[in-house]
Amino acid sequence: MMIMIFFLIITISLSSQFQAVSSSIDSFVFGGCTQQKYTPDSPYESNLNSLLTSLVNSATYSSYNNFTILGSSPQDVVYGLYQCRGDLSMPDCATCVARAVSQTGSLCPTACGGAVQLQGCYVKYDNATFLGVEDKNVVLKKCGPSVEYDKEAEIVGRRDAMMGGLMSGGGAFRVGGSGEVQGLAQCVGDLSAGECQDCLSAAIGRLKTECGAANYGDMYLGKCYARFSTSATAADTGGGDHSFAKSHNDKSSNDGEKTFAIIIGLLAGIALLIIFFAFLRKVVDRNGK
Numbered sequence: 134m135m136i137m138i139f140f141l142i143i144t145i146s147l148s149s150q151f152q153a154v155s156s157s158i159d160s161f162v163f164g165g166c167t168q169q170k171y172t173p174d175s176p177y178e179s180n181l182n183s184l185l186t187s188l189v190n191s192a193t194y195s196s197y198n199n200f201t202i203l204g205s206s207p208q209d210v211v212y213g214l215y216q217c218r219g220d221l222s223m224p225d226c227a228t229c230v231a232r233a234v235s236q237t238g239s240l241c242p243t244a245c246g247g248a249v250q251l252q253g254c255y256v257k258y259d260n261a262t263f264l265g266v267e268d269k270n271v272v273l274k275k276c277g278p279s280v281e282y283d284k285e286a287e288i289v290g291r292r293d294a295m296m297g298g299l300m301s302g303g304g305a306f307r308v309g310g311s312g313e314v315q316g317l318a319q320c321v322g323d324l325s326a327g328e329c330q331d332c333l334s335a336a337i338g339r340l341k342t343e344c345g346a347a348n349y350g351d352m353y354l355g356k357c358y359a360r361f362s363t364s365a366t367a368a369d370t371g372g373g374d375h376s377f378a379k380s381h382n383d384k385s386s387n388d389g390e391k392t393f394a395i396i397i398g399l400l401a402g403i404a405l406l407i408i409f410f411a412f413l414r415k416v417v418d419r420n421g422k
């Protein structure tokens with residue numbers, strides 16, 4: 134009995150460790166809902182459900198898509214889109230969108246519109262169209278603590294150079310930087326190239342002016358975002374979500390952690406078996422007497 138419990142505890146702690154390892158793409162950034170509610174079991178609800186299903190299905194083969202579900206009456210129309218971060222594989226994109234859709238459900242029950250941004254993807258739906266409409270309103274701004282004073286000039290210089298690269302990068306998904314300073318920018322796929330550039334210029338400009346000498350910065354506007362992190366970020370507590378640009382390195386070190394966890398699990402299992410057999414022998418010995 135004790136052994137069973139012990140095993141259970143080990144299994145639980147191992148699986149929670151796996152979850153922590155795989156969760157960075159799925160971790161929550163922000164979410165919101167409209168004030169207006171729909172009536173449960175209404176045509177709007179069934180349209181919304183088919184929209185959300187379409188989003189999740191589409192994310193298995195495309196990193197961006199938009200859908201409009203027409204109802205029998207104009208007030209039942211629902212619009213929606215999702216955008217995965219440009220470096221996600223299709224399976225990761227689908228997992229992320231499914232996670233985001235389920236979060237809109239718990240965050241915005243019976244709201245006509247909702248939006249959720251996770252680290253790896255963005256999902257939005259509403260009964261008023263927003264598809265193809267640029268939106269530069271600040272949704273979330275986060276600036277990290279200032280970098281060490283003696284490194285400030287150097288890091289800010291590198292960051293601004295990296296941001297210049299992001300600005301001129303082109304495309305809806307942009308990464309930049311090297312070593313100490315990393316940057317990332319993403320537009321929602323419904324913007325034209327020109328609108329994307331305009332939105333990112335606004336996000337990058339704000340990051341530079343509003344996050345000063347911060348060791349990381351996140352600027353999420355309505356239809357695009359730009360982020361940067363410095364190597365100082367990793368050491369800072371709560372900066373765990375900001376090591377976004379090193380996804381390949383993170384992956385290999387995560388694989389290392391997984392292997393380590395599996396080995397520890399196996400060793401613990403073997404130790405338990407030895408203890409179990411020793412215990413069994415004692416019981417048998419005692420019964421034999």
Ligand SMILES: *[C@@H]1O[C@H](CO)[C@@H](O)[C@H](O)[C@H]1NC(C)=O
Nearest residue numbers: 169170171208245260261262
């Ligand atoms: C969205 O739904 C709400 C509540 O049903 C309604 O008041 C509003 O007019 C709708 N907006 C549009 C654009 O249909």
Ligand SMILES: *[C@@H]1O[C@H](CO)[C@@H](O)[C@H](O)[C@H]1NC(C)=O
Nearest residue numbers: 198199200264265322323324
């Ligand atoms: C929405 O999707 C349709 C069909 O996939 C596409 O033709 C259209 O350009 C998209 N609209 C926007 C605003 O992205």
